[in-house]
Amino acid sequence: MTSELARALTQYVDKQGGGEGLLATPIDGLVLFRATGSALPTHTIYRPCLCVVVQGAKQVTSGHTALDYDELQCLIVSIDLPAFGRVTRGSVEKPYLAIALEFDVQVMRTVMEELENPPRPSEGVGPAIFVNTMSAPLTDCMLRLIRLLDVPQAVPVLFPAIMREICFWLLTGESGSEVCKLALPDSHTRRIADAIYLLRDNFTRAIRVQELAGAARMSVSSFHEHFKALTSMTPLQYQKQLRLLEARRLLLSGGISVSGAAYRVGYESASQFSREYSRMFGGAPRLDVAASRSGSAGGHGDVAVA
Numbered sequence: 001m002t003s004e005l006a007r008a009l010t011q012y013v014d015k016q017g018g019g020e021g022l023l024a025t026p027i028d029g030l031v032l033f034r035a036t037g038s039a040l041p042t043h044t045i046y047r048p049c050l051c052v053v054v055q056g057a058k059q060v061t062s063g064h065t066a067l068d069y070d071e072l073q074c075l076i077v078s079i080d081l082p083a084f085g086r087v088t089r090g091s092v093e094k095p096y097l098a099i100a101l102e103f104d105v106q107v108m109r110t111v112m113e114e115l116e117n118p119p120r121p122s123e124g125v126g127p128a129i130f131v132n133t134m135s136a137p138l139t140d141c142m143l144r145l146i147r148l149l150d151v152p153q154a155v156p157v158l159f160p161a162i163m164r165e166i167c168f169w170l171l172t173g174e175s176g177s178e179v180c181k182l183a184l185p186d187s188h189t190r191r192i193a194d195a196i197y198l199l200r201d202n203f204t205r206a207i208r209v210q211e212l213a214g215a216a217r218m219s220v221s222s223f224h225e226h227f228k229a230l231t232s233m234t235p236l237q238y239q240k241q242l243r244l245l246e247a248r249r250l251l252l253s254g255g256i257s258v259s260g261a262a263y264r265v266g267y268e269s270a271s272q273f274s275r276e277y278s279r280m281f282g283g284a285p286r287l288d289v290a291a292s293r294s295g296s297a298g299g300h301g302d303v304a305v306a
Contacts (some may be wrong), residue, residue, distance in 0.1 A: 002072055005139060006055045008146045009097050026152050027159055029102030035090045043084040043245060043281065048103045048182060050166070051075040052134060052142055056096030057089035062129050063232025072134040076175065078182045079128045079193045080200065081231060082241035099142055104163055109183040111167040119176035125188050125229040126178060138169040188226045191216040195223065199235065203242040204266035209235060243267065244280050251289045258285045
């Protein structure tokens with residue numbers, strides 16, 4: 001089935017004009033990706049999503065967690081996470097091919113409520129990003145999803161059923177005890193997600209940990225513990241990455257200076273901004289932006305990147 005999925009994905013990308021990089025589709029939250037070689041890290045924010053490697057291999061790093069996954073393995077992300085990923089195996093003869101599908105939390109919750117024996121959440125709090133093996137039924141869902149793209153009028157009719165099926169196989173699969181935390185309204189994962197929404201909406205201002213803990217309905221000490229367990233970062237480190245990602249987006253869009261971007265995202269010191277930008281992106285702001293525009297580095301902003 002691996003070759004069949006790779007063939008279907010390749011045929012669809014070729015029909016859309018071929019090329020490399022991200023390809024949006026008529027289905028909201030579904031993007032495809034093709035690369036014919038290894039690539040420099042792409043910095044982005046991963047939404048709660050399922051990222052499937054159809055061919056080749058990739059590494060994704062979030063905080064201090066680095067994950068490698070390859071053919072018919074998938075990355076599952078349960079909360080918004082700043083991360084960077086790079087293709088580690090892909091060639092002209094055998095390109096890297098991948099699919100990213102954002103989760104519909106409401107559909108996940110509905111499916112879980114209908115299960116006769118719903119999964120029980122695992123004890124403790126684990127990382128909000130992990131690698132899973134694709135089962136045959138889940139792989140078949142992805143194949144039908146790609147084939148569905150050739151019949152646009154069928155998408156609104158059939159896609160909801162495929163999404164429900166994907167949620168079913170994930171919830172009843174080997175990682176169901178982790179996936180279900182995404183759907184449980186009062187799980188620690190959902191509580192931390194509420195704090196992250198607050199942080200993302202206010203990342204340009206100094207925000208107190210007490211305010212974030214309140215949004216998560218936790219004590220400050222419990223919030224710190226669970227936030228770091230899920231994201232591999234402190235809230236301050238998370239906010240810093242949000243600021244730097246937005247600043248990079250502003251610089252790439254043009255019409256703003258380095259100091260202007262720094263102040264726009266909440267920095268009070270342009271020199272501190274430049275130091276932290278260089279540490280995150282591997283080069284000073286002007287050099288990084290020039291390299292990105294020439295196509296030698298990647299950055300896709302706020303989207304799921306397979």
